[in-house]
Amino acid sequence: MAVETEGAPSVTGEPTSAVSPPAGCVVCAFVGSSLERRMFFLFAEGLGESWFVDEMGRGGFCLRHARHVGREGGSRLTGAYRHVVAGWRGRLGRDEAAREPLPALGCPLCETETWAEGHALWLLAGPDHSRAAAALGAVEPLCLAHLDRLLDLEGRRQVPEIRARLVALLERATTARLGLEEQLTLLIGPDPDQAIRTAGLGGLAAPPDTPSTSWSDGLLSVEGFLAELEIGRCPACTGSAALVRRLLGWLAGPDLRAEDRRELEHLCAGHLRDGLAIAPLAAERALAATLGRWVGLVERLPTAAQLPPPTLAERARRFGQHDREERARRPERPGPLAAAGAAVGYVAWPGAIIEELVARARAQRTHPCVACNVMIGASGRTLDLADALLVAEPAAARYRASPGFCLGHAARAVAVLGTQARFTVHATARARIARQLWELDEGLRKSSWSIRYEPRGPETRAWIDALVLVLGEQVRSTDLLTPEPRGRVPAA
Numbered sequence: 114m115a116v117e118t119e120g121a122p123s124v125t126g127e128p129t130s131a132v133s134p135p136a137g138c139v140v141c142a143f144v145g146s147s148l149e150r151r152m153f154f155l156f157a158e159g160l161g162e163s164w165f166v167d168e169m170g171r172g173g174f175c176l177r178h179a180r181h182v183g184r185e186g187g188s189r190l191t192g193a194y195r196h197v198v199a200g201w202r203g204r205l206g207r208d209e210a211a212r213e214p215l216p217a218l219g220c221p222l223c224e225t226e227t228w229a230e231g232h233a234l235w236l237l238a239g240p241d242h243s244r245a246a247a248a249l250g251a252v253e254p255l256c257l258a259h260l261d262r263l264l265d266l267e268g269r270r271q272v273p274e275i276r277a278r279l280v281a282l283l284e285r286a287t288t289a290r291l292g293l294e295e296q297l298t299l300l301i302g303p304d305p306d307q308a309i310r311t312a313g314l315g316g317l318a319a320p321p322d323t324p325s326t327s328w329s330d331g332l333l334s335v336e337g338f339l340a341e342l343e344i345g346r347c348p349a350c351t352g353s354a355a356l357v358r359r360l361l362g363w364l365a366g367p368d369l370r371a372e373d374r375r376e377l378e379h380l381c382a383g384h385l386r387d388g389l390a391i392a393p394l395a396a397e398r399a400l401a402a403t404l405g406r407w408v409g410l411v412e413r414l415p416t417a418a419q420l421p422p423p424t425l426a427e428r429a430r431r432f433g434q435h436d437r438e439e440r441a442r443r444p445e446r447p448g449p450l451a452a453a454g455a456a457v458g459y460v461a462w463p464g465a466i467i468e469e470l471v472a473r474a475r476a477q478r479t480h481p482c483v484a485c486n487v488m489i490g491a492s493g494r495t496l497d498l499a500d501a502l503l504v505a506e507p508a509a510a511r512y513r514a515s516p517g518f519c520l521g522h523a524a525r526a527v528a529v530l531g532t533q534a535r536f537t538v539h540a541t542a543r544a545r546i547a548r549q550l551w552e553l554d555e556g557l558r559k560s561s562w563s564i565r566y567e568p569r570g571p572e573t574r575a576w577i578d579a580l581v582l583v584l585g586e587q588v589r590s591t592d593l594l595t596p597e598p599r600g601r602v603p604a605a
């Protein structure tokens with residue numbers, strides 16, 4: 114869905130309205146205002162629209178956005194979550210033997226964020242990708258991530274301009290003696306989830322947060338699995354949360370040597386923020402590693418003097434010097450064909466040379482987020498444990514008596530577990546869905562003015578229970594807000 118941009122933070126460097134310029138990264142601010150706008154129109158007129166019903170049937174909101182929307186809408190979302198739960202019933206199927214791949218799911222508000230980010234960067238770069246150099250000065254500072262994204266969109270000639278701005282931003286962040294929070298805001302933008310790190314909002318969070326004790330400090334075990342089932346939490350969700358807490362706590366250890374943590378201190382923007390909430394020292398150490406990776410990138414980005422000259426004649430004249438510099442940098446001699454190709458490339462396609470330099474520089478900071486990998490690994494190991502345990506009757510009976518996995522993990526389990534374990538997970542999920550749909554229907558029925566004489570009961574909380582059913586207990590957490598990713602996530 115298109116979102117109007119009038120009145121939003123200016124990403125063109127031109128004043129658009131009486132709105133004062135935002136303090137932080139203008140692209141991050143544009144994404145935030147687009148999200149607010151989308152939610153405003155959703156609650157004003159969108160809840161009954163067919164496109165919204167369709168989006169809910171495809172899986173509903175992600176963990177972060179479920180909390181954002183829950184804070185604004187509360188029980189007004191009862192009807193929306195009925196579509197979400199009914200959608201999951203359809204995806205799980207009637208027959209547990211049907212191992213059909215799940216259709217792609219997408220959170221509509223994540224789509225809004227992706228659209229807004231791309232649109233803001235496109236406006237900033239200008240339709241012909243020529244405007245950013247002029248506009249950047251008016252909208253600085255962009256955060257590091259968005260300066261980096263401009264490298265994709267920018268006219269190749271502006272790489273040195275962006276390099277200089279990256280250098281200035283890194284210097285500012287490291288020499289200005291900023292607090293950790295301010296440093297993070299400068300480098301990765303303001304926390305988009307600040308508003309939902311509050312306990313008790315819309316009945317979502319149970320204050321205070323109650324992290325799992327069954328997994329005893331991050332130890333995955335049979336006892337922990339059964340204990341989590343006993344207290345009604347999805348063991349895959351709480352297992353991955355427990356291991357992330359363990360990692361962050363370990364990174365914040367008082368006597369941890371730099372060489373011990375070198376491989377494990379790489380966090381994505383979401384986990385840097387979560388780290389700040391749970392273990393500030395872990396966030397501080399990971400931020401230092403982040404800065405180191407950015408410095409490595411900047412050192413390898415070309416300066417204006419290193420770019421091929423703009424005119425063909427000048428490039429032909431300078432080729433000899435460029436060739437000598439390349440040979441000095443690379444000790445191995447290229448073969449005659451490769452050398453001829455490089456010569457023609459330098460003279461005829463200077464853009465390709467610049468792209469290669471940028472790609473080489475970027476390789477210096479490529480690292481996956483360790484905490485995201487921990488989440489993927491922990492939930493995978495929990496599903497493996499279910500596969501091993503649910504073939505025997507005592508454990509299967511305990512599973513059936515519990516709420517079992519959240520629907521996200523149940524769907525994954527149905528796709529990967531062995532026949533017997535799959536049957537148990539599938540039947541439990543179907544039964545839970547049926548009960549939840551009844552509660553949601555009851556919530557909708559009780560909202561009618563004509564039956565105002567009936568007492569109100571648990572159905573008023575049906576929308577929260579539906580969220581926990583679909584997304585797991587984490588939806589009630591106020592500190593670990595980063596959802597389990599489906600694949601590797603780059604560190605910030």
Ligand SMILES: [Zn+2]
Pocket residue numbers: 138139140141142255256257258259301302
């Ligand atoms: Zn930004």
Ligand SMILES: [Zn+2]
Pocket residue numbers: 174175176177178220221222223224
């Ligand atoms: Zn989302």
Ligand SMILES: [Zn+2]
Pocket residue numbers: 347348349350351518519520521522584585
């Ligand atoms: Zn789960």
Ligand SMILES: [Zn+2]
Pocket residue numbers: 380381382383384482483484485486595602
């Ligand atoms: Zn992460």
